[in-house]
Amino acid sequence: MFVTTKEIEVRYAETDQMGVVYHANYFIWMELGRTSFIEGLGYNYAEMEKDGIISPVIDIQATYKKPVRYGEKAIVKTWVEEYDGFRVTYGYEILTQTGEIAVIGNSKHVCVKKDSFRPISIKRMFPEWHAAYENAKKQNNAENV
Amino acid sequence: MFVTTKEIEVRYAETDQMGVVYHANYFIWMELGRTSFIEGLGYNYAEMEKDGIISPVIDIQATYKKPVRYGEKAIVKTWVEEYDGFRVTYGYEILTQTGEIAVIGNSKHVCVKKDSFRPISIKRMFPEWHAAYENAKKQNNAENV
């Protein structure tokens, strides 16, 4: 299974008055996990945007198991859960520095034209990227057999 | 059905380079919806925290339908979807200023002691609040018959 690992240094700004990381900030860490996953595939999201294509989130979800605190490091694991040529669903596991699961989540994305928000086919517009996703997905399936 | 309505003025800081509100920021709007819902029931979350009880999110989810932009107003509708004396699930609908659905979501919460993160029974610790939730839930059920 193709999984990337991204270390996060908890920022003071990310805490709230509960004394732990504010729940919505974990979605920003998932974004960092995603960026790092795409780099792991050999691509670059910032470059894609320069071509006028953006990839908004259409569905996102998180389940919180343990709080993460300032002064700690966290790890974001990212992989592809589903991919059909148009939509990609990433899976995430955020671990505390002692390896316990803090948050699990996933997010579904499409690619759209920046000016119109009209969906495009990843398969047709970015065939190599498509192949990389297909490949990442295949590795998951192989292991599930 | 007991639903509260909270108007949101979109902040420049909430946009990202897609030119729309960054997806994780809608969770902050849901928080504002929740605060306003609790006030609608006659309670005050900030007061509860002064008693050493906090109410972390244990599950949260959003589905994005339409982007919201700077210069617009949005509306957050909030209601209780489920409640069992320990856990409460809020439902949310975020509408654009023209009344279209931008985001739908929900979040599940428990109440815990701030120092230990140990769950407490809302029913036992805050019986009046419990009754208010039960009542809000009952109104939903009545309408579903």
Next chain:
Amino acid sequence: MFVTTKEIEVRYAETDQMGVVYHANYFIWMELGRTSFIEGLGYNYAEMEKDGIISPVIDIQATYKKPVRYGEKAIVKTWVEEYDGFRVTYGYEILTQTGEIAVIGNSKHVCVKKDSFRPISIKRMFPEWHAAYENAKKQNNAENV
């Protein structure tokens, strides 16, 4: 003196583990004060951006006197401190709900073309807006005599 007043409801997300509003978030409130000031002059910043002009901050400063807490309301007072046809400096006072000064600050802005970040003359490009700023500034001076 032409001063606008904007009420802010403190968001949970804006606090940090000190139990008060995180210092950088007051700059977002200043942005809300600015937006409200411009509306007070009869203009609309979001509309200006649709013409391809943006107004980045070139200098910003805050002095913190008293913390603001979740569950409170705050007030942002905004006025024009300086204006020369190109650059505008806004002054801000953030008050607690009991009227004490929490934060004082100011921010200096230019107008630039969105695509090139090249400065433009507000006086030449938006003559009516220019007149409104001149007028707001004149009111300050008159009172300082």
Next chain:
Amino acid sequence: MFVTTKEIEVRYAETDQMGVVYHANYFIWMELGRTSFIEGLGYNYAEMEKDGIISPVIDIQATYKKPVRYGEKAIVKTWVEEYDGFRVTYGYEILTQTGEIAVIGNSKHVCVKKDSFRPISIKRMFPEWHAAYENAKKQNNAENV
């Protein structure tokens, strides 16, 4: 001169609809610079907070020279500008990945008791930390001769 260097990976969430990093987010990067500076001195801010002491900002300032964009890395340089046993002023320079100055700034801090926000003497309460600051400051002066 004792200066620490912290690399920052620009987050998508940090951009706004100008297509560059939102101005208030640079203050969060300064916080990361500060954390890294304190670690460079051999101390740990998170540990200090566990003793019931926090270090709020009392003054902060930034001047913006060049925008930083998503997809880039930035560098935060941090040093001590002033220190008198009670208050410490940090200086910051944020560089683009090509070494150009993006933002310059500084922030002044005191140490206070978390429960009362009463100031404490760093010199008396944390004598070793005090010595480290004095030493960092002395290095600056030596170079200015």
